[in-house]
Amino acid sequence: MMTREHYQQAVYPTPFHARTSAANTLNLWHRWKDCTVADAYSDVSMEYTALRNACTVFDLSPMTKHRIDGPDALAFMNRLVTRDVAKIKPGRVGYTVWCDDQGQVIDDGTIFHFDAGVYRLCSQERQLDWLQDSALGFDVRIHEETTEVAALALQGPTSCAALKRMGLTGIETLTPFGMRSFPFAGTQLQVSRTGFTGDLGYELWIEPEHALVLWDRLFDAGSAVGIKPMGTLALEMSRVEAGFIQAGVDFLPADRAVRPGRTRSPFELDLAWLVDFNKPNFTGRSALLREQAEGSRYRLLRLDVEGNKVAKDAFVYNSRQKVVGVVTSYVWSPAVKASVALASVEMPWGRPDDELLVDIYYQKELQWNRKMARCRLVAGPFYTPARRKMTPAPEF
Amino acid sequence: MSSGANSNQRYDAIVIGAGHNGLTSAAFLARAGLKVLVLERNSYIGGAAVSRELHQGWIYSNCSYVCSLLRPEIYRALDLARHGLQIVPYGGGVTFTRDGDYLGGYVDKDVKRREIARHNAHDADAWQRYSRDTMRQCRFIRSLLLRTPPDPTSLKLRDLRELLYLGKRFADLGEQGIYDTIRFYTLSIADYLAEYYESDLVRANFSGSGIIGTALGVHSPGTAYVLLHHYMGDVDGQAGAWGYARGGMGAVSKALAGALQSFGGEIRCDAPVEKVLNRGRQVTGVVLASGEEILADRVLSNLDPKRTFLGLLDQKSLEPELVAKARNFKIRGSSGKLNIALDGLPEFPALGRNHPLHCGDLHFLDSMARFERAYDDWKDGRWSRDPYLDLLIPSMTDPTMTPAGKHYMSVFVQYVPPKVQGRDWTQADRDAFRDTVFDQIETQSPGFRKLVLHAEVRTPQELENEVGLTEGNIFQGELTVDQLFFNRPFPGFAQYRGPLRGLYLCGSATHPGGGVMAAPGANAAREVLLDLGRPEGVPEGWSDD
């Protein structure tokens, strides 16, 4: 498949590039591994608004995808990840993390359960080395299929309406984290009710050769319900608003960590709900059991920061002005009209009564200011519209 | 200051040998206010870091040829940029395969990953783990480069403090990290790579760094460590990246000499030292081959301990045990070099035209067995019939090396014995050796020979005779664990001091060893200044790595 001349194009277009480049009026691109996706097409805030008000399309193709099947696929998946994969039935999708032996998170991602025993693992980082090593003693086949599947995220209140208009009859009955296959343009279109925006939304999966047809039909169908392409910058705003963590941003993938102690366990990322000690053995189990008994080193916090400045590159302080952590993600949330942030703080800080502050450096017309802003702890997402979980999905 | 009347000149310190480490030591001492003289046997400075015009219009880096390890702390402390030094990174490298393909080591990480995946999908992802683990080892050793090794048998405060530092760095690795580190230092490069890569080609591609300059094969335990001497450097934060000194490696020596002279230090060429003078246990100066005596209370030798202790000292003043240690110090010639003036740019059909890696380092061994057989030849006292070449065309990157449109090719060759089955190299040997190398290049670059205008053949014998590296060992002593850190050059003498008061070693035979790193020179200078009660001024390394 790959020729030795691949170097002549260091960064690849995605299967949607013909359309995304035509739409990218700013010619603003983001390098996502060895592909380009748009940072923004026209205006970040308008794209964000379209997401929360109508629907937007994000090119998801560079997402790493591995297909896993074979007689031991379930046993293998269960040994790999922290949650009980047996509970993810065929036709369902589950969010999960996987750890190294020390119980440190290697990556997070989603497991798609197609037919019984056939899975797709979607993740930020490539994992073939880890997956193959983990497969020792299991009868499974692991195949990286990143470039064999083109993907779009269609997100926002009118996303279901757009799909219905495209002819996906009955799509409104698809429950969150459900997936369904539809005949489409002579092939099969996989639709999952998943996303990274915390809104009502879907992800669409198709062979690359049908990518442009999908894009065109989707925009035709969506034109009446305000569909717009969206870039990474607006996605990032919605991602933080939804309180989702991202590999390489909110935690360091354990298999990339050169310096010891820089990684995080699921508990330290507020993902205890993903750890199931009642299922069979999995990598990281004993370390996580120990951590559960002895306590964690860090805690992930969701912070509502007072004032209107974002907590960029900020340290987190306790009330005695001692540094107890760092902000890992931040955004001004147009939805809740607040400066919000994700932060990693040392234990025991972040208890309900702890007063925490962040230091914010900001400039107005080249004059720099520093302020200490008080933070309020928020449990769960900063913004989560009711439509996200409604089934049948609403029209808007 | 000149007195004129007294023929015996007096210096605070004399440095024997104007190699990069000697010059570095001298520069730091001069900067601290000492009156320093560097004595060089050859008519040119630089030792093995030289730029020489051996064919008219062509500049050869005829010994060392690339630069990565030179410690940036030293670069900055001696203001080498002001003295003309400029390091230019070159892009990546290639391992050619016998079936006409290649594995490219591209600079861009994603392209490199894809390239490995072209040969083995698993190995492409394993490369991440390999890079991480190797970088962990680099981080560990980097923290030790600009420090003097402690004597583990000593109870002196300073040694205990340094041992504690070492222990702390060790503990910081974490439990599994400690195990991994012990294994790393005792594994062969072949076994180390086998823990990551499935593909023989991919393993071969990463193997060269484990054996360059080393009289060991890829299956010899201890070669994984040698990797670090090619990975622990950096060019502007790009860890493991390699570059050229603009104008050839002589530019490094020239800049160091410039720094030295700017601090008032002196250099004398054509001044071979015959003996180090002593009165009792105290060094008093040196006597040149010409009979001239130059006095100084401190003498630093850039030469290896065999040459220094067994060659320059009064043998009566040496303990027999020290003599035995110096004799047993392993310095093995295992590499050679061809410097070639070319009439034009040689083409490598596998790469095609305008390939970005054409200007990188090119390699021809595509399997572990070929590497190991190359070593087996050396054990039998022959140069490898199918040698490991590290081939570069510096003139593609550095416009100062040749006339425009012409090219300079530097070919490092592993393995090459110091003697051919026990006898000295003859001209016929040299020709045959050159042809072996040319033949291998021709396999990937048909017609290459027709471009050759001039070729300098350097066997370990030339390296020994011209540069004074015993047996032609490029690291001034094998980089095996028994000769590293507090064992370098040997136990009891790892803190840069010789058997006489005022005698110091400052060459690559001391910690942290070979490569154009300048760290031994800096560390030796720090020890001299420490003995003078003013150790400040020699950087100890950046702590926030």
Add this chain to the structure above:
Amino acid sequence: MTERAPIFIVGGGHNGLVCAAYLARAGRRVVVLEAAERAGGCAATHEFHSGFRVSSIAHLLYGLDMQVAGDLNLTQHGLAYAQQNLRSVALHTAADALVFDGDSASGAGLDAADRDAFQRFVAARRRFAAVLACWHAAPPPRLALSGWRDALPVAKLGWAVRRLGRKDMRELLRIATMSVDDWLNEYFTSARIKGALALDAVLGAWAGPRSGGTVFASLHRAAGGGAYSVPQGGMGSLSAALVRAATAAGAEIRCQARVAGFEVVAGRVSGVRLASGETLACSGVVSALDPQQTLLGLLGARHLEAEFARRVQHLRATGTAAKLHLALSRAPEFHGLKTQDLGERLLIAPDADYVERAFNPAKYGEYSPQPVMEIHLPSIHDASMAPAGQQVLSAVVQYAPHNLAAGWPAARSRFLETCLETLARHAPGLRASILHAELLTPADIAERVGITGGHWHHGELALDQYLMLRPVPGAAQYATPVAGLFLCSAGTHPGGGVLGTPGRLAAAQLLAREAAP
């Protein structure tokens, strides 16, 4: 109240038997499950030709744990020696043999300097080996250097080195990772001495004298005292004595009970599955099989965590030693060997380069065209081994890598011919007296005794697999990550050779863990 389920020892090799005996002595119900008809593993005697018996794999005893011998009263249980303190004799095709007896070397061509150097060498080796012996007496500590409690056992290891005094301490830190070739060159000029001593450092190893770390291997071999002896009736007698000791202590030994796998419930070994299909409940399992087979084969990687399993998978365990057994109609005559030395330990390793060259092919998956050998004729001092007037020759032959590129079925007869040719060069009349020849390649050993890679030491005995790294971190203190499952084979600390120490230390660890809250 029902009786508590027994502890199963998987594999009745010497370490399994030792472990069983110690556990039984401590009052545990112990059952040894042995796949073969008889317990013994690598320490066995078999009849390979009518009336001719030989020690099947290991044929000399050089490091038997004296504490084990004493604790288990092995003498009382029938262990007797046919011969003790064997001398080592280096053969040569064109010169007189060289004889090593304790710290003296004698024979043709040795000058005073070499004889003196040999004395100094043996003394130095003894001093350094004593450090290892001290380390071998206890389980290796973990290197979790996070507090004083962790640091103490590590400091103990360090103290053994420190106690050597400054000069020797420095020397040990220097030579520990060196190649034996470099070390020998510092002492000797005699090629013959160097050849013989080089062989000692690489017997059973995937390494040549120029491989780094072979000084360590040499010290490891010397750590047991360095004297060679032969049990009356061959190595099988040692196993028989161990069987009697274990049985006397209350252990049960079940032969022809091949274990096929373990039952694991909630992270704990709860039972043992036999190849017959039978499943036996247990309160614990100690495996005397090699770590790879135990952890990846019987247990299965799925019960382990991924990085740990990867480390086990990458254990270095490629056997290079074959075993040659000859039934001879009469005593052979070796060139330059005095008749009275025929029963000693005979070596074919004329110089270190010969040994290194013999190793070269192993790196490419080929066997040595001129192999090295450690030869012993048990029938000389033990009449029970061969019919009267006839002799048995037993030889360890290297290098014959397990992973032979050509495959052993195809190469076996050619390699046997190579071995005989090598022997015939040293004993010209030998061929005519051969009644029967048996060659056990590492592939045969793997098959017959069930060792991964046919590696005698259950994993290369090298610095990267020593102490807290043996077999791998996470299982170096005999306990595995799976509760109730322990290792006690030569693949654990302190390693291979017929020592019994792993069995003893593993038993102690199991008991200590039981006692811990």
